[in-house]
Amino acid sequence: MSTIAPPVGLTIAEAAEQTGLTAHTLRYYERDGLMLREVPRSSSGHRVYGEADLRWVTMLTRLRATGMPIREVKQYAALCQAGTGNEAQRLDLLKAHRARVLTQLAEVTEHLGAIDNKIGIYRSKVEVDAE
Structure with missing residues (x-):
């Protein structure tokens, strides 16, 4: 008996x-x-998350943290759930998201440069006043 x-x-x-x-x-x-996939349950009905589930959740978290709209996250998840044969669609979706993230990153980098410039100005002023 098994x-x-x-x-x-x-x-x-x-x-x-x-x-x-x-x-x-x-x-x-x-x-x-x-x-x-549907997260399996123990005999008592409690969810049991495996490593693959955690890796997937981490990916979802990264997509959301980088600003992917939930609509697109759902689309990506549906494509992955469907299995092989739609990799080109997944690639297009991720490439479009990557392009948006790079644009945002460039904007934030530019803003950071302006902030660093102001810090430099105030630092020079404080150091001169301290002398």
């Missing part, structure tokens, strides 16, 4: 701690269909 081994992984609380998200956010990702 027995089925229970799923091995992290509870939702442990997964939340490891990813830096809340359990509520993880549940939202599941409820909204953003996970690559």
Whole structure:
């Protein structure tokens, strides 16, 4: 007689701690269909997150942190869930997002340069006044 081994992984609380998200956010990702697969459950009904789930959540977090709209995150997730054959669409989606991120990065870098310039001006003024 063979027995089925229970799923091995992290509870939702442990997964939340490891990813830096809340359990509520993880549940939202599941409820909204953003996970690559349905997160398995233990015999007691508790979610069991595996390494692949955590890697996927990390990717979702990075997409959101870099400003990808949730609509596009959902589109990307749906493409990944569909499996092979749509890699060109995934590539296009990520390349378009990358281009937006690079534009934002250039703008932030320019703004940072202006801030550094002002810091230099005030630093010179404070150092002259201190002498």
